[in-house]
Amino acid sequence: MGKNDTAWETLFERYDILSHIAQTGFYEIDAATIRTVREPRLMSKFDHHTNLPDIFRRHGLCILPISRSRYIIGPFHAYQRMNYDAHAKPTRVHFPAHITSIDPSNLYSESVALHCAYVCGMIDDILGEPSLPTISGRMSSSDFSFTIRTEGGANQCISVSKSQIEIDAGYESAHSFLVVEAKNESTSDFLIRQLYYPYRLWQDKLNKRVMPVFFTYSNDIFSFFVYEFEEVSNYNSLRLVQQRDYVIAHEEITLDDIVYVLDSTPTVAEPTVAFPQADTFLRLIDLLGLLVNRDLEKDLITTNYSFDKRQTNYYTAAGMYLGLIDRYVDEHHAVCFRLTPRGRKIMALPYKQKYLAIVTTILEHAVFQRVLREYMATGALPDISRVVEHMQACGVYGIDAESTYRRRAQTVLKWIEWIIGLQNQ
Numbered sequence: 068m069g070k071n072d073t074a075w076e077t078l079f080e081r082y083d084i085l086s087h088i089a090q091t092g093f094y095e096i097d098a099a100t101i102r103t104v105r106e107p108r109l110m111s112k113f114d115h116h117t118n119l120p121d122i123f124r125r126h127g128l129c130i131l132p133i134s135r136s137r138y139i140i141g142p143f144h145a146y147q148r149m150n151y152d153a154h155a156k157p158t159r160v161h162f163p164a165h166i167t168s169i170d171p172s173n174l175y176s177e178s179v180a181l182h183c184a185y186v187c188g189m190i191d192d193i194l195g196e197p198s199l200p201t202i203s204g205r206m207s208s209s210d211f212s213f214t215i216r217t218e219g220g221a222n223q224c225i226s227v228s229k230s231q232i233e234i235d236a237g238y239e240s241a242h243s244f245l246v247v248e249a250k251n252e253s254t255s256d257f258l259i260r261q262l263y264y265p266y267r268l269w270q271d272k273l274n275k276r277v278m279p280v281f282f283t284y285s286n287d288i289f290s291f292f293v294y295e296f297e298e299v300s301n302y303n304s305l306r307l308v309q310q311r312d313y314v315i316a317h318e319e320i321t322l323d324d325i326v327y328v329l330d331s332t333p334t335v336a337e338p339t340v341a342f343p344q345a346d347t348f349l350r351l352i353d354l355l356g357l358l359v360n361r362d363l364e365k366d367l368i369t370t371n372y373s374f375d376k377r378q379t380n381y382y383t384a385a386g387m388y389l390g391l392i393d394r395y396v397d398e399h400h401a402v403c404f405r406l407t408p409r410g411r412k413i414m415a416l417p418y419k420q421k422y423l424a425i426v427t428t429i430l431e432h433a434v435f436q437r438v439l440r441e442y443m444a445t446g447a448l449p450d451i452s453r454v455v456e457h458m459q460a461c462g463v464y465g466i467d468a469e470s471t472y473r474r475r476a477q478t479v480l481k482w483i484e485w486i487i488g489l490q491n492q
Contacts, residue, residue, distance in 0.1 A: 068121065069120075069366045069369060069370060069376070070105065070109075070366055071105070071109065071110055071120045071366075071370055072120045072121045072122070074104040074105040074110060074120075075110065075120040075121075075122050075123070076120075076121075076122055077104050078096070078100070078101065078104055079122055082094075082096070082100075084096075084140065085126065088126075088128070088140065088141060088142070092141060092142075092217065092223060093139050093140060093141035093223060094139070094140045094141070095133070095137055095138070095139050095140075096137070096138050096139075096140065097136055097137050097138075098135075098136040098137070098138075099136070101138075107138075109370075111130055111132065111138055112371075113129075113130070113258065113370070114250075114257060114258050114261065114371070114373075115146070115254060115255075115256055115257065115258070115372075115373045116146045116256050117369075117373065117374070117375040117378075118369070118370050118371065118372075118373075123140075126142070127142045127218045128140055128141060128142055128143075129141070129142075129143045129145035129146070131143065131145060131215075131225065131260055132227075132230040132231070132260075133225060133226065133227050133228065133230060134227070134228045134229060134230055135207075135229060135230060135231050139225060141217065141223060142217045142218035142219065143215045143216070143217055143218075143223065144215065144216040144217070144218070144303055145215070145258060145259060145260065145302075146256045146257065146258055146259065147256060147257055147258075147259050147305055148255065148256050149254070149255065149256060149257065149281070149292060149307075150255075151253065151290065151310070152310055152312075155310060155312050156312075157288055157289075157312040157313050157314040158192070158311070158312065158313045158314070159313075159314055159315075159316045160187040160188060160189060160313050160314070160315060160316065161187070161315070161316050162183070162186075162187055162315050162316075163186055163187070166186055169182055169183050169186065171183060171315050172415065172416065172417045172418065172421070173359075173415060174251075174284060175251060175356045175357075175359035175360055175414070176251065176360060177235055177249040177250065177251050177284070178203075178235070178236075178249075180249065180251060180282075180284035180289070181235060181236045181247065181249055181282065183289075183315075184282070184284075184289050184313070185200060185236075185238070187313070187315060189289055189291070189311075189313045190238050190245065191240075192311070192313075193245065193278075193280070193291055193293060193311055194238070194240045194243050194245055194278075196240045196241055196242065196243075197240060197241075198238040198239060198240040198243075198245065199238065199239060199240075200236060200237070200238055201237050201238065201239045201244075202234060202236075202237035203234055203235060203236050203237065204233065204234065205231060205232070205233045206231075206232060206233075206234065206268070207229045207230070207231060207232070208227055208229060208230045208231070208232050208264050208265075208267065208268050209229075209267060209268050209271050209272075210226075210227065210228045210229065211226075211227055211267045211271070211300075212224060212225065212226045212227070212300065213225055213227075213263070213267070213300050213301065213302045214300060214301055214302065214303075215302040215303060216302075216303045225302075227264070227267075230264060232264045232265055232268065234246055234247070234248075234265050235247050235248055235249040235282075236249065237265075237269070239275070242275060242276065243275055243276045243277075243278055244269055244273055244275050244276070244277050244278065245278045245280055246262070246265045246266065246269060246277060246278070246279055246280065247280045247281075247282050248261040248262055248265075248279075248280070248281050248282065249282045249283070249284070250281075250282070250283045250284075250373075251283075251284050251285070251353075251356055251357065252283065252285055252350075252353035252354075252356070252357065252372055252373055253283055253285035253286070253290075253349055253350070253353055253373070254283060254373035255373065256373075257281055259302060259303070259305055260302075261281075262279035262280075262281060262294065262305070263279075263296070263302055263305075265279070266279045266296060267299070270299060278293060278294075278295070279293075279294045279295070279296070279305075280292065280293050280294065281294065285349060285352070285353050285356075286349045286352055286353075287314060287315070287317075287418055288312055288313070288314055289312065289313040289314065290310065290311075290312050291310065291311045291312075291313075292307060292310050293307070293308045293309050293310070293311065294306060294307055294308060295308055315418075317417070317418035317419060318417075318418070318419040319419070319490075320419055320422060320423065320489045320490050321490055322490050324419075324423060324490075325423075325426065325486060325487070325489065325490065326443065328423055328426050328427055328430060329430055329436065329439055329440065329443070332427050332430045332431055332436070333431070334430075334431055334432065334433040334436060335431045335432070337432065337433075337461065337462060337463055337464050338387075338388060338390075338464065339464050339465075340384065340387050340388050340464065340465075341384050341388070341464070341465050342388065342458070342463040342464060342465060342466055342475050343381070343384060343385035343388050343475070343478050343482075344381050344384075344385075344474055344475055344478050345378075345381045345382050345384070345385040345478055346477060346478050346481040347481070348481060348482050348485040349485070350374075350378070350382055351382050351385050351386060352425070353372075353373075354368070354374075354382050354383070354386060354392075355386065355391060355392070355406065355410060355414055356414065357372060358392065358404060358405060358406045358410070359406065359411070359414050362403050362404065362405040363403065363404055363405075364397075364401045364402065364403050365379060365383070365401070365402040365403065365404065366401070366402075368383070368404070383404050385478075386404075386410070388432075389425075389428040389429065390407060390409055390410070390428060391406065391407055391409060391410035391413065391425075391428060392404050392405070392406060392407065392410060393405050393406070393407050409428075413425060413428075422489055426486050426489070429482055429486065430486075432461075433461040434454075434457050434458050434461040434463060434479060435479060435482065435483065437457045437460075437461070438454055438457055438479055438480070438483050439483050439486065441453075441457075442483060442487070448480055448483060448484070449480075451473050451476045451477065451480070454476035454479050454480060455469075455472045455473060455476050457479075458472060458475065458476060458479070459472070463475070
């Protein structure tokens with residue numbers, strides 16, 4: 068169990084929290100009480116449903132702040148599912164030649180990615196008129212009340228008084244105010260509070276349309292999910308208005324580029340680490356991006372980003388298999404991960420060179436070369452059984468069961484699909 072899991076188990080048992088929720092529908096807890104087991108900031112910030120402590124997920128619970136020092140726990144529908152439009156073609160934009168303080172090949176913090184989006188005209192394009200950046204950072208919410216849907220289907224009324232909120236960016240135009248929550252990773256959901264509390268604050272302050280936007284920067288794609296709250300006092304009335312994707316114009320990757328890498332990359336001996344089981348290669352790229360700015364504890368990856376415990380294990384192991392991530396134990400005996408020198412060098416490259424270098428790290432492993440060559444020869448990916456034959460012929464490490472071979476073979480196919488798809492971006 069992670070540190071948050073253990074700490075919340077202690078609090079739930081000490082204060083009989085489940086019984087209180089069963090009787091009244093919710094439980095209020097203050098920061099001082101939480102601090103008896105762990106820092107409240109670490110115990111209450113769960114941006115994605117998968118970040119919730121085990122006891123919350125087992126009982127369908129969430130936690131929301133209601134002031135600077137108090138929180139409410141209950142069976143609330145607090146998260147919004149989201150889906151990326153796989154068929155959306157990103158709008159190509161040009162990076163201004165006179166801007167030298169932003170490196171478009173090094174956008175591994177949310178703030179820098181947003182600054183880049185602004186100078187490239189993405190924000191103005193969404194607003195439909197010129198805008199200026201006006202706010203960011205921590206501030207206090209207004210006093211307001213709202214209803215939120217519960218697991219039982221009923222609505223719970225919650226009152227908030229001067230809760231601390233953090234806004235990644237706000238942009239104001241003549242007729243609108245766009246408020247942004249930003250993530251440097253793709254994700255499957257987000258905590259609605261991150262948009263709703265800022266929306267309520269600025270909805271009361273301004274006589275303009277307030278546009279809540281969830282933004283992700285992943286795989287060099289800038290994705291903006293533009294929402295509206297159809298009912299001001301209804302937390303769950305969030306509706307997606309549009310998704311807008313952008314990409315900075317770059318030198319495109321062609322099939323000839325991929326073939327060249329395939330033909331010029333020598334294979335290496337299989338490493339004595341687990342053969343990867345990590346089907347969504349973009350998630351590995353997200354993880355590499357997160358590690359550019361700092362090393363991360365294993366527990367921190369699970370609690371702060373859109374990875375559950377199993378995914379953290381799978382994707383860190385996949386990065387180690389490719390020689391891009393190192394695992395170490397720090398002075399506090401915590402398991403940590405960092406980029407290898409090769410990983411750091413690759414992540415600093417411009418778009419085309421970066422992705423072809425990542426392709427090289429994959430194709431250094433014989434099984435991936437064999438499967439890609441078969442695709443090039445036949446025009447179709449081989450089936451799972453055929454991939455298993457290639458894996459067995461290449462002597463991949465640490466697999467002894469047929470079912471495990473087949474699961475890992477699925478990863479091989481997904482990674483080859485990712486390589487092939489690079490030519491269409």
